[in-house]
Amino acid sequence: MIITAFSFIMSIFWFNIFIIIITLLRKYTMVILNFNITLLLFFILVCFLRLFCFFELPYTMVLPSKYVFTNTIDFFTFSFLQVPWFNIPISLLNIFLAIWIIGIVFFLFNYVILSMNINKCVCNCEGTNNPVILACITEVMNLSGKHGKVKIIQNEHINTPLITGYFNPAIYLPDIPFSEKELKHILSHEWTHFLNKDSWIKLITCLISSVFWWNPFVHILSESLNHILEVRCDIRVTSNMSNIQRTEYLETLLKVAKNNLNLGSTRDFTRIAGISALISTTNTNKIYQRFYIVLNKKYKKNFNIVTVSFCVLTLFLVLSSYMFVLQPSYEPTQASYTEPELYDITPENAYLKLNHNNSYDLYADGKYRAVVEDISIEPFLSLPIK
Known part of the structure; x- marks a missing residue:
């Protein structure tokens, strides 16, 4: 289970959706008469659990958002001021968190x-x-x-x-x-x-x-x-x-x-x-x-098959709400892109070092490069082993 700021946001989102459903069901008297008042209380309990269980399950899929969510996050986290002497950045997110507290x-x-x-x-x-x-x-x-x-x-x-x-x-x-x-x-x-x-x-x-x-x-x-x-x-x-x-x-x-x-x-x-x-x-x-x-x-004073089925459907809906989480997606910038380092593998500038699991560490130009499993092929066959 993973807890992130985005799983918390999704928790609040689904919490609000469930509140809308509860409010609509409460207004229909026939729902209370036919499904038992305990059903609405059960729905409210599930609503609270969804609010506080703001984590990602193993089957949770990440839905990337390249525009709307990304721009929103950038807008609220943009630092437009810095507190003197403390070097603390001020953003709209910081202000909202302070007001929240x-x-x-x-x-x-x-x-x-x-x-x-x-x-x-x-x-x-x-x-x-x-x-x-x-x-x-x-x-x-x-x-x-x-x-x-x-x-x-x-x-x-x-x-x-x-x-x-x-x-x-x-x-x-x-x-x-x-x-x-x-x-x-x-x-x-x-x-x-x-x-x-x-x-x-x-x-x-x-x-x-x-x-x-x-x-x-x-x-x-x-x-x-x-x-x-x-x-x-x-x-x-x-x-x-x-x-x-x-x-x-x-x-x-x-x-x-x-x-x-x-x-x-x-x-x-x-x-x-x-x-x-x-x-x-x-x-x-x-x-x-x-x-x-x-x-x-x-x-209906007691639970019937329809009420139980509705409770099962509610639990299924809650579990389904964990199927995805929305997260911002960013394209790599030119500044973050680095050219791959090229190097030669020859007996003069490279060698192998035996590990305990019978694999080999490859060193070239005095730097560790990779792990080699099979040294029976070139260019590893002719390298010295140290």
Whole structure:
């Protein structure tokens, strides 16, 4: 396996192609209904693996580019300035790399500050003592078979229910009246996010977005992944519900969505890594898709032969992406071309030297020239052996 700058470029190229495919598949509701939501998550996993496995395999072919790629590389690597005293060449590539590193530091630092503020807020805010809410979360945990320490906070500045935390989660509820059934739906949704480890998935996505902040496709993937996780959560919460219960669940989502629209979006807050909100978008198409999937009982809960075939096809597509790598091709210049050195082989100016493997080193004019295997022919037959 070989790692080069060009294999890294090809990795980013295919990463973007896979993001486009994921985004298109996510928009088609029938794909989710017929192929299982796990298929899209599998595609995203493969997408990330293709990004970080930027190497060339033994069967990788090099496709030379004599014009477009070559001229592009020359344009970005051309040194138009030299730093005095240090003799460091400055090119557009150097400038872009410096901006890239500065951007990574900025976005990671921003993430750390936001996370510290969230943790501080969780520590400073008192958990609710509402017996109805506490009874609902206890019932939700009992139904899930998983228990843990959960802090529930009601806050007037929160527009939509959300959960944050990797080990000891905190659930935020907007300070609006909810019935007992609505609370159970909301808490079931948020608790399922925690059980699905969605906060960890979003953390990894946030780190990747911070590193490749300049790539718009990464942010598109982040938006798509956030929606896919919400759909998966809806499916798991409502999997054993009757039609009436599903309708009540969607009425709860609708109530939260209306409150979100009336008070303003919490998008900036929910974009923080590790936070999952019940309604994190004002995109009506995404909300409609969630409603349609919950109401449709034709959703494939288990893998079928078509889904497995699609996964195999995806893996084949990934392996096929390693078949070639684009590299610049340069013609040799006159300055790099040297005339071959001519020399005579005679007993007066040449001799042979025996090696351990019974071959011979040829020396002419006092210089090593080549290895000779057969000395039974001229001009080697008449040369002296030393």
